[in-house]
Amino acid sequence: MRFDLIFKHADMFLDSIVMTLELTVASLAIGMLIAMPVAVLRTMRLPYIDAVLRGYVFVFRGTPMLVQTYLVYYGLSQFEFIRDSFLWTVLRSPFNCALIAFSLNTGAYTAEILRGAIEATPKGEIEAAQAIGMSPLRMLRRIVIPGAFRRALPQYGNEVILMLHGSTVASIITIQDILGAGRTLNGKYYLAYEGLVTAAVLYLALTFLIAGAFGIAARHLQAHLRPASTR
Amino acid sequence: MKTIAAIAALLATTAVAGAAEMKVCVEGAYPPMSMMNEKGEIVGMDIDLTNALCAEIGTDCLLVKTDWDAMIPSLLEGKCDAIIASMSITPERAQVVAFTQKYLQSPNMFIGKADAGLTDTAEGLSGKRVGVQRGTIAHDFMAGEFADVELGLYGSEEDIYLDLTAGRIDAAFVDAGTGEIAFLSTPAGEGFAFFGAPHREVKYFGEGAGIALRPGEDELREKLNGAIKAIRANGKYMEINNQYFSTDQYGE
Incomplete structure (x- = not known):
């Protein structure tokens, strides 16, 4: 292991951590904005709209994020009318392309997680809300959505970790994320694994932090589900 | 048999x-x-x-x-x-x-739009985006000599040429030999040309x-x-x- 070379490029790796976090956090945020309406609308099973939303989830969960990113980045840029339109000001940047592909992808997964959690709302909670005369919208806001978020927490934690790991796809469309920095190190010094091991360790550390944060959140938000003696 | x-x-x-x-x-x-x-x-x-x-x-x-x-x-x-x-x-x-x-x-050279009037100086490339193959001597050269120029880091030269034709990068910095054979002499390379001097600086290119x-x-x-x-x-x-x-x- 050439630790000297890794530490010599500590700056590059620090920048790359910022890049990976920016991409992951921004994608998750936009993905959540997509997922919430999609999940609620899907539980209502509206004609036509449901078919469209199912199609969205089907396509983005059914194809690899690598392919989606490639299509957004290299695919769309092949069309001259796109390059000539205002869309190109957005799509010209690799970061935006990654953000679009990642957000749509995590949006589809998150929508399914939320939908499952909404549909798992205990009947008793609904009946109680109706019994005291809540309107459907108020019930959604006060009972169903908060409960669904609590139930979805462990699964969503997984999705966050998968999204962090999935963001490595960005390195193939010229973005210097953590994996990109590792590959640069390998290429620069003809190394076989130093760059990749460094990247792996950094992802491991970030995953550890994320898992820890979700663990703490779960302890607080799901406190009411634990046996009384441990509360 | x-x-x-x-x-x-x-x-x-x-x-x-x-x-x-x-x-x-x-x-x-x-x-x-x-x-x-x-x-x-x-x-x-x-x-x-x-x-x-x-x-x-x-x-x-x-x-x-x-x-x-x-x-x-x-x-x-x-x-x-x-x-x-x-x-x-x-x-x-x-x-x-x-x-x-x-x-x-074989030198490394810049390729850009033939009519863009690009030059291989810090001023000529300021505000431009240049594509290089990640981790190569060309990448080292750009990082060392043109530290302020934004780089696009690619896995292969083919991807560089795709983005050069798409207009996502303003120039590519590649091996002149393969750049000519794999891009400039192909239909995709029409309208593009080498610009600047051939680069062979021993410090980077050996x-x-x-x-x-x-x-x-x-x-x-x-x-x-x-x-x-x-x-x-x-x-x-x-x-x-x-x-x-x-x-x-x-x-x-």
């Missing part, structure tokens, strides 16, 4: 190999330097140069097609006596083989490619060094060069 023919051919090759005075390891998988034609023969600029050099030192040469990974081991085991395969002279390799002087030093020999073969090395100088002087080198490239691949 085919098998027998193949074995016979193999034996014949071995027999000839024994008689040849110099066996040269070549690659056959690095167009346009060394490649296979439709007939299954090895052709390319490395091959033409090999023949010219062998003629110059008055030796019969036998080409031994060898995979890149096996080049140096084959040389050291005596399966061939020289490697002529665009092999860059690097300190690591120089520890195990003896290099002749360089016979090739000394070029030499012929690798077994250590201690000083007599052969001197003969080949003389032959390289001779074909440079008598125009034979450029005659071969111009069949493949529009720029001189030898350098200074």
Whole structure:
């Protein structure tokens, strides 16, 4: 292991951590904005709209994020009318392309997680809300959505970790994320694994932090589900 | 029947190999330097140069097609006596083989839109985005000499050309030889051209490619060094060069 070379490029790796976090956090945020309406609308099973939303989830969960990113980045840029339109000001940047592909992808997964959690709302909670005369919208806001978020927490934690790991796809469309920095190190010094091991360790550390944060959140938000003696 | 023919051919090759005075390891998988034609023969600029050099030192040469990974081991085991395969002279390799002087030093160059009026200066490239292959000497050069220019880091040269035509990058900085063959001379490269000077700064790009020999073969090395100088002087080198490239691949 050439630790000297890794530490010599500590700056590059620090920048790359910022890049990976920016991409992951921004994608998750936009993905959540997509997922919430999609999940609620899907539980209502509206004609036509449901078919469209199912199609969205089907396509983005059914194809690899690598392919989606490639299509957004290299695919769309092949069309001259796109390059000539205002869309190109957005799509010209690799970061935006990654953000679009990642957000749509995590949006589809998150929508399914939320939908499952909404549909798992205990009947008793609904009946109680109706019994005291809540309107459907108020019930959604006060009972169903908060409960669904609590139930979805462990699964969503997984999705966050998968999204962090999935963001490595960005390195193939010229973005210097953590994996990109590792590959640069390998290429620069003809190394076989130093760059990749460094990247792996950094992802491991970030995953550890994320898992820890979700663990703490779960302890607080799901406190009411634990046996009384441990509360 | 085919098998027998193949074995016979193999034996014949071995027999000839024994008689040849110099066996040269070549690659056959690095167009346009060394490649296979439709007939299954090895052709390319490395091959033409090999023949010219062998003629110059008055030796019969036998080409031994060898995979890149096996080049140096084959040389050291005596399966061939020289490697002529665009092999860059690097300190690591120089520890195990003896290099002749360089016979090739393909420059790196910028490619951009022919009518964009780009120049290879800090001012000319300021605010532009330049594509390079990640982790290559071209990447090092850009990071070292044009620290303020935004870089797009690509996994392969093909991806660079895709984004150059799409307009996501304003210029590419690539090996001039492959840039010309793989992009500029293809329909996709229409409207694009090299700009700026050919870059061969030793600090980044090293000394070029030499012929690798077994250590201690000083007599052969001197003969080949003389032959390289001779074909440079008598125009034979450029005659071969111009069949493949529009720029001189030898350098200074």
